Amino acid sequence: MSEHHITPLKTYLAVAGTLFFLTAVTVWVSYFDFGSFNIVIAMGVATLKASIVALFFMHLLWDDKKNLTMFVMSLMFLGIFITVTLLDTGFRGGVNSEVESPINNRAAFYDSLPLTDTHGHPVDEHSADHHGEDEDHH
C-alpha cells in the first residue's frame, strides 16, 4: 500500500485554513442584503467549500477518475431531480390561473393556535387582538 499517494501535511492544513476562511466569509456576507443574490453567493461559497473537501480531504484529486465520475454523477442526477421537479412546481397556472396556488395558503390548524411571545408562551387575549390588528396594517 506504500505506493499510494500521501498528501503532505501542509496541504491538509492549508485546506482546513481555507475552509475556515470561507466559513467566515459566508457568515460575514450574510449580514448584507443582496436580494436574490443572497442565495447565489451562499451556494457559491458552499459549493467551493464542498469541492475543496471532495478534492483534497476525500482524495478525489489523486484518485482513480472513476470515483470522481461516480461523485459527479450523483450531483448530476440530483440536478436533474431538482430542475425537472421545478419545471412543474414553478410553472403551474401557466394556462389556467386557478391552478397556480393552493386554495388555502395556511393550514387549518393555525386557526386554533394562540399567538405566542418569543418564548413560545401564549400571550393574553387582549394583546393578541391588538397584535391581530397590527397585522392587518401590514
Added chain:
Amino acid sequence: MSHDNSSPKFLQHHFHDVEQQYETAKLGMWAFILTEVLTFGGLFVAYVVYRSWYPEMFVGANLLLDVNKGLLNTIVLITSSLTMVLAVWAIQKKNQKLSLFMLIATFLFAFMFLGIKYLEYSHKFEVGQLPGEYYSYMGPEIAHLNNPHIFFSIYFIMTGLHGLHVAIGMGLIAWLIYATAKGNLNSEYYTPMEMIGIFWHLVDLIWIYLFPLFYLI
C-alpha cells in the same frame, strides 16, 4: 485454492492482489456515497420546492435559528474532518500513536457537534418550533407568515438525518479506535480507516450546505 504464503492475511480469497482489493473497496465506497447524496437529495428537492413556494416564510423562519450555534457546529465539523484526514495521514506515515490520537479527537468533536445540536433542539422544543402538526410557535416574527411548520419539518428532518449520520460515524470511528489500538489497522492495511474517512467527509460536506441553507439565507 489457497494463496501462497507471501500474500498478506487481510487479502480476501477472491482478489488477485492487495491493490485490486483496495481499489474495489474504494469504488464501492464511492458508489455508496452516490446513494447518500441522492438520499439527502430528496430532502434538498423538498427544500427547494417549498422555498420557491414560500420565499418570505423561509426567510422569516430561518431568522429563528441560532446562527452562532450553527457557526460553532460548522467549525467543529470542519475541524473533525481535518483530524480525520490527519489520522489517515499519520497511519500512512507509520505513526500509529498520532493516528489514534487524531481518531479520538475526531470522536470527541463529533460528540461536541451532537451536544451543540442537542442544545439547539431542546430550545426549539421549548418554544414550540416543532415539525409538522406539533408546531405551536406563533411569536410576533412569524405569526403573519404562512405554514412555518413546513420549514421546521424540513429543518428537523434534514438536520436529524444528518445527526443520525454523525452518530453512525461516531460508532464507526469508535470501531476504528479499537482496531487501531489493537494494531489491526497499520500502515500496511488501513483501508477501513480511509473508507470511514470518506464517509466522515461526506457528513461534513452535507453540513457545508445545510448551514447556509438553514441559518444564513
Added chain:
Amino acid sequence: MDRLTEYLFPKQVSTFAADIDNLFYFIFYSSIVLFAIVVLGMMYLAIKYRFKKGDEVRLTSSKDHSNILEALFFIVPLILVSITFVWGIKSYLQMIIVPDDAIEIKVTGQSWFWTFDYPDGGTTLNELVVPSNTPIKIVLSSKDVLHSFFIPVMRTKMDCLPNRYNVMWFDAQEEGVYDILCTEYCGTGHSQMGAKVIVMKPAQYEAYVAELGSDDENIPLDELGAKLYTKKACNTCHTLDGSALVGPSYLQTSQMWGQERVFDDGSSTVIDDNYIRSSILEPQTQIVAGYQGVMPTYQGLLNDRELDALIAFLKSLQEDSQI
C-alpha cells in the same frame, strides 16, 4: 373506421373527441406496420434459418450490422414519434385552453360522491347537467383524498386535488346521459363513485337550473327523503335491503328504531330522530361497531327540511317492510 370506432371507443361527444380518436388511429396503424415487420420478420428468419434434423453444427455468418438498416430503424420510428408528439401536444393544448365564453361549473369530489355547483347557485349531487353545444369549464377540487373526474365520451379527465383547483373543459355535441367515473383510487367506495352527465338542449338546461332546489318544497317529507337518498348519494354506502355495504343498511337501522345501537368505542345510544340527525351531520363522533368511520359530514349540504325528510324516509322503511 366508424364501425371500428364504435367497437373500440365510447361515443364521441365532445368537440375534440374525434381528433383524439384520429390520433389513436394514426399510432394504431403505424404500430401495426412496425409490429408486422417485427413479428413476420422474426417468424421468417426463425423458420428459414432453423436448425434442421441432420444439419451439421457449423460456423455461421459474421454479419452483425448493416448501416442502411440501422439508419432506417432509427429514422422511421423517429419520424413517426415526432408526428405523434406534435399531434399529441397540439390536441392537448386544445383540451386545456378553455374558450372564453364557457359556463363554469365547480366539481367537488368527496369520498364517494360528486357535488356540482352551478354558476347561478344551484347544486346537484352525482348528476351533472350541462347544455349541449356550449363550452363547459369544469373547476375541480376535492374535499378529502385524490379523485379523478373522467367522462369517457368526452375523452377527458383530470385529477381532483384537495386544497388546489384543477381545470378541464368540454363542449358536448349530442344530448344524452353519459357515465362519469372516478379514476384515481380513493378507497372502499372507489368503484362505486360514478355519476352521470346529462347533456340537454340549452333551453332545457336554463329551465333545469332555474328550478334547482325549488321543487322540493311541495312534496311530502318521506317522498322527498326517498329522492334525496339517491340524489345526495346516500345509496353509495347504505342499502335499503338490509345488506351491509360501506355503512349500515337503512332498513336495518329502521328496524332497530327505538333500540340500542352499539358503537366501536363500546358506548351505545337509542336510535331516534336526534341520533339520525347527528349521525348525518357529525358522522365521525359515533361509529357503529363493525364499520369504519369513513362517512363525510353533510353539514351545509342538507337543510333542516331535507334532514327531516331523510329521517322520515328512513322511518318509513320499517313500515314498508312489514307489509
Added chain:
Amino acid sequence: MAENQKQNYLTHPKGIMSWLLTLDHKRIGLMYLFGGIAFFFLGGVLALGMRLELAAPGNDFVSNDTYNNMYTLHGAIMIFLFIIPAIPGALGNILLPLMLGAKDVAFPRLNLASFYIYTVGALFVMYTIISGGVDTGWTFYTPYSTTSTSNVIPMTMGIFVIGFSSILTGLNFIATIHKMRIPGLTWYKLPLFVWALYGTSLVQITATPVIAITMVLLILERLLGIGIFDPALGGDPVLYQHFFWFYSHPAVYIMILPAFGIISEIIPVHSRKKVWGYKFIAFSTLSIAFIGFLVWGHHMFTSGQSVFSQIVFSFITYFVGIPTGVKIFSWMLTMYKGQVSFTPPMLYALSFLFLFTIGGLTGIFLGAVALDIHLHDTYFVVAHFHYVMQGGTIIAFLGGLHHWWPKSMGTMYNQTVANICCLGVFLGFNGTFFPQFLLGLRGMPRRYATYDQQYAELHNYSSFWSGILGLSIFISIMNLLWSLRKNNKLDPGTNPWGGMTLEWTHTTSPPHPHNFEEEPVLEHGPYDYDKVIVEPTFKK
C-alpha cells in the same frame, strides 16, 4: 483432482449453516431465486383471486376492501419482492462472477447482507398481510396513504428496507464489473447480460435512495403531519408523485434492462450466431438507463402538473422508445443466417419479442399527452404495463431460468413439457391482457372491484385466460423443480446449448464452489459463432 471435479457448489460444503451463512454468490443467488419464486407464487395467487372477482360485475367473491387489499399486495409483492430482486438478485448473482471469470462478487459479505435485508423487508410485508393488509395501491399516493386506516407504515417500512437490499446489490455489481474481470476481458468482450446488469445497477444505486427517503417522509407525514405531502397541512400531493415516480419510473428499467440482457444472451446462443449490433445493444442499455430518469412525469399527465412539464415529459418519453425499438430489430436480425433451434429458452425469447413489442408500441399511445388523458388510469395502462412487466420481464426471466437451469442446477428438465408450457404462457398471457386494452379504450378504470355491465364480456374473457396463464406458469416451474429428482444429474462437462461465455466454456455444471478450477484464459468473444465451433451437448 478427480475428487475435486465432483465437487460443486450445491453439494460442497454441506449443512444448513453452510447455506445460511454462505458467502458464495451462487448460493446467495439460489436463495434469492427461491425467495423470489415464492413471492411470485403469492402475487400470482392474489392476481388470480382478483381475476376471479372481476369475472363478473358485482361483488361476487370479495368485498371492495378485500379487493383493494389484494390489488395493493399483488402490485407491491410482484414489484418489490419478485421482479426487482429476481433477475439481478438471482440470475445476476449466480452468473455475473462466472461471466467475468471471477471467483466471487466484489463484496461477498455485503451480498449476503443484502439477501438478509431483503428477508427482513419481506418479513415486514408478511406482517402487513397478517395484520390486515394495506389498501392504498402500491403507489401510496397521498393524502389517501396518510389518512388510510390500514397498515401503511409496516408496508412502507418494508419497501424502505428492501430498497437497501437493492442498493447494496447494485453497488456490489458495479464494483464487480469494474474490478473483477479477468485480464483480457475488455468492456466490448463482455457478455451483453453483464452490460445489462451494469445499467441496472447504475439505476439501482441512483434511484433507490430516493424511494427510501420518500417512504421516510411518508411515514413521518403519518406520524408527525410534517406537511410536505398532505394538502390539509399545506403540503402538495403532486410533489409526492414527483418523488415517487423519480424512483418508480427508473425502477421500470431496473425491471426490464436485465430482461433485455437475458434476451441478448439467449438469442445468439440458440441461433448460434454472432449477435447483431453488439455495441448498439450495449450502449442503448446505458442510454435507456439514463433517459429513464427524465421521463417520470408521464405517469402524471392528469395530475395537474404544469403544462410546461407535460410537454417536456412527453417529448423526452419518445427518446426512450427509439433505442428500445432498435434493440428489438437487432434481436430479430441476430437470427439472420444462423442455426435457430426451437428450444424452450428460444421459444421464451421469441415470445418476448412478440409481447414486448406490443408492450413497447402501446407505450407510444400513452406517451401522446392528448390520448393519454383518455387512457390514463384505465385498463389500457394495466394491459400496457403487464405486457412490459410480465410479457417482457417475467417471460425473459422464465427464458433465462430455462437457459441457465442446467448450468446452475446440473439437471435438464423435460423440454417438451417446457415447450408446451411456454405456448400456454404465451396464449394465456395474450388472452388475459389483450382484452384489457379494449376495456381501457372503452373507459374501464383500473382499481375497480366491481364494474358496469357493458365491460362484463371482456372481463370474463380475461379472467378465463388468466387461469390458463397461471396454470402454465405453475407447471413450467414444477417441471423445472421435477428435474431435481434423484439420479437425474447431467455430466458435469455439459454445455447443452453450445454457449460461448465463460460460465459455459470454463467451468462445470453445476459450477465448482470457487467457480473455476483455475483462472480462465479468454480464448474468444462471447458470441464468436463465426470463428469457433462449440458443440451443443443436447441435440434435438
